[in-house]
Amino acid sequence: MSTIPTVGGQRFKGLKKTPKIVKFLGLELEITKLSVTDVLAVQEYTKELAGDPLKEIPADEHANIKGLINIIKIGSAELAEYADEDLREIAIDDLNKLADEILKFSGMGSNLKTS
Numbered sequence: 001m002s003t004i005p006t007v008g009g010q011r012f013k014g015l016k017k018t019p020k021i022v023k024f025l026g027l028e029l030e031i032t033k034l035s036v037t038d039v040l041a042v043q044e045y046t047k048e049l050a051g052d053p054l055k056e057i058p059a060d061e062h063a064n065i066k067g068l069i070n071i072i073k074i075g076s077a078e079l080a081e082y083a084d085e086d087l088r089e090i091a092i093d094d095l096n097k098l099a100d101e102i103l104k105f106s107g108m109g110s111n112l113k114t115s
Contacts, residue, residue, distance in 0.1 A: 017033055018033045020032070020033075024094070029076060029078060029079070031075045031076050031101065031105060032076070033106045033107075034071075034075055038075075041074070045067065046063075046067050049067060068095055069088070069095070071102055072098055075099075075102030076098075
């Protein structure tokens, strides 16, 4: 017997994202694994920020920070409620560590260990 719930005939549709509690600025924060759809959305947003020289669309000068905040907002429902301006008040090192933790938890990122 299957232990995976069936929703509308599709066993995996409607499943919740896998959560994990991490420390962020000394507090506990729940992050979730990024889905394939989330990753594709991040990639699309990154392309938009990069501009298009052929169409004379310049790159966004704050692309790196905007991309970082985008990953954090997708990977943390609580921080998704914050305005970008509020998140920019947090130290870049702390934002980088959190985004890296989200990516690592999702099976991506610079700290992914293979065994």
